[in-house]
Amino acid sequence: MPKNKIILSALFVLLLNCAIAQSNIDSLRKVNKDAKIALKTLLGIWNSETSPGSKIEFVEEGQSVIIQPLLAGVSNYSFIKYDDSVSVNGYAPNWPPYDCILNLIDENTLEIKFFQYFYKETYNLMFTKK
Numbered sequence: 649m650p651k652n653k654i655i656l657s658a659l660f661v662l663l664l665n666c667a668i669a670q671s672n673i674d675s676l677r678k679v680n681k682d683a684k685i686a687l688k689t690l691l692g693i694w695n696s697e698t699s700p701g702s703k704i705e706f707v708e709e710g711q712s713v714i715i716q717p718l719l720a721g722v723s724n725y726s727f728i729k730y731d732d733s734v735s736v737n738g739y740a741p742n743w744p745p746y747d748c749i750l751n752l753i754d755e756n757t758l759e760i761k762f763f764q765y766f767y768k769e770t771y772n773l774m775f776t777k778k
Contacts, residue, residue, distance in 0.1 A: 684733035685752050687713070694758055694775035704775065706734075 690713065696702040705716040713734045715725045725738040725748050740746040744764055751759040756777045761770040 683736045685750060687732050687734055689755055690734050694777050697774035697776055
């Protein structure tokens, strides 16, 4: 097989996998596009269930709510703030982009699903508010 055909085939497979991965992540974002969490419920310190002693803090910053990086490896993710609520879809500036989705299980239990452009899987962390 000529070298050009091998390169084109590899490029096609790579682009196809990227498109499939992105469509999986886009479906997560679309399902949650109108979902919100009450601002007063989200703000404050949340303790990690997976890394005892680690925590994050949600704080208001202008028209956004951000995650303060109190947990190693968690960047300043930002969420759109509405009057009394916050969008569950968040992002951190980077290329490829970092995204996350907040899932409030109950008033004291929060799951955060982290994901990145081109990846099919999410990395989930659990937090509790005490």
